[in-house]
Amino acid sequence: MSFEGAEKLLEIWFHAKDPNHATTASILLPDDPNPSYNPDESGVALAENDTDSGFFEIDHDVDANHQLGTPTLSENGDHDFERTGLRAIDRDTWQSMLDVVNCKILSVIANEHADAYLLSESSLFVYPTHLILKTCGTTTLLLALPKIMQLASKHAGFTKVDKIFYSRKCFQFPEKQLWPHYSWDHEVDILDGMFANGAAYVLGRTNADHWYLWVCGTQPIPTTVQAICPDAQALVIAADSHANLGGHTGEGIEPAKF
Numbered sequence: 001m002s003f004e005g006a007e008k009l010l011e012i013w014f015h016a017k018d019p020n021h022a023t024t025a026s027i028l029l030p031d032d033p034n035p036s037y038n039p040d041e042s043g044v045a046l047a048e049n050d051t052d053s054g055f056f057e058i059d060h061d062v063d064a065n066h067q068l069g070t071p072t073l074s075e076n077g078d079h080d081f082e083r084t085g086l087r088a089i090d091r092d093t094w095q096s097m098l099d100v101v102n103c104k105i106l107s108v109i110a111n112e113h114a115d116a117y118l119l120s121e122s123s124l125f126v127y128p129t130h131l132i133l134k135t136c137g138t139t140t141l142l143l144a145l146p147k148i149m150q151l152a153s154k155h156a157g158f159t160k161v162d163k164i165f166y167s168r169k170c171f172q173f174p175e176k177q178l179w180p181h182y183s184w185d186h187e188v189d190i191l192d193g194m195f196a197n198g199a200a201y202v203l204g205r206t207n208a209d210h211w212y213l214w215v216c217g218t219q220p221i222p223t224t225v226q227a228i229c230p231d232a233q234a235l236v237i238a239a240d241s242h243a244n245l246g247g248h249t250g251e252g253i254e255p256a257k258f
Helices: 091-101 141-153 186-196
Strands: 007-013 027-029 080-081 104-109 115-119 121-128 129-134 159-169 199-204 209-218 227-228 234-237
Touching: 007 141, 027 121, 027 141, 080 091, 091 104, 091 115, 129 141, 141 227, 159 186, 186 199, 186 209, 186 227, 186 234
Parallel strands: none
Antiparallel strands: 007 129, 007 159, 027 080, 104 115, 115 121, 121 129, 159 209, 199 209, 227 234
């Protein structure tokens, strides 16, 4: 059986100025006297080398509640980092989203800026206001979009999407993919059905290796689509809504130009 190595890449940024960001119990991480991460202007930790990335394994059994503020030291000397925004969502809840994608969380590491999830099919990186989900093989990444929007709204308190990027290389074996991923047109239909003012691009020669890209700009988090049904190959719309999602999110702005 042939394996499709090209990755599907989804990056979602939520509006950072929303004041109502939910928080959960903090996580305890081992003390590192010489951390190698160096936050850039946006506060994202950048590893300076591969031997000491500044990330630590998470102790998921910890149950501690603290107010927001500067990380403190626990009684045993470990750093006690707060989790806000999307980082307030726990591992089991992220797994419920990834079940739709058809992959599993194998392990998690974290620092004060981000949680990094090793998946059975690539990786998930979670920051307070954005996430990056990379999957390969025959995963159904786009089917998780409604769940991601629900989690961001319910658990992290977000009300707006700032920008979304979805991209992938042309597949070697598109016929082996599951709907909607065996066709770029179907993928665009899903994205356009959920978000306003999206723009789809093909980068490179269409008769050779090329890259697909879809982007959209700022708009309210869509609430009309409850799920995406692969059997019916359709969006599942809330019973009390009869409007197209593109119209519902009409406050969107024009996407970035390339």
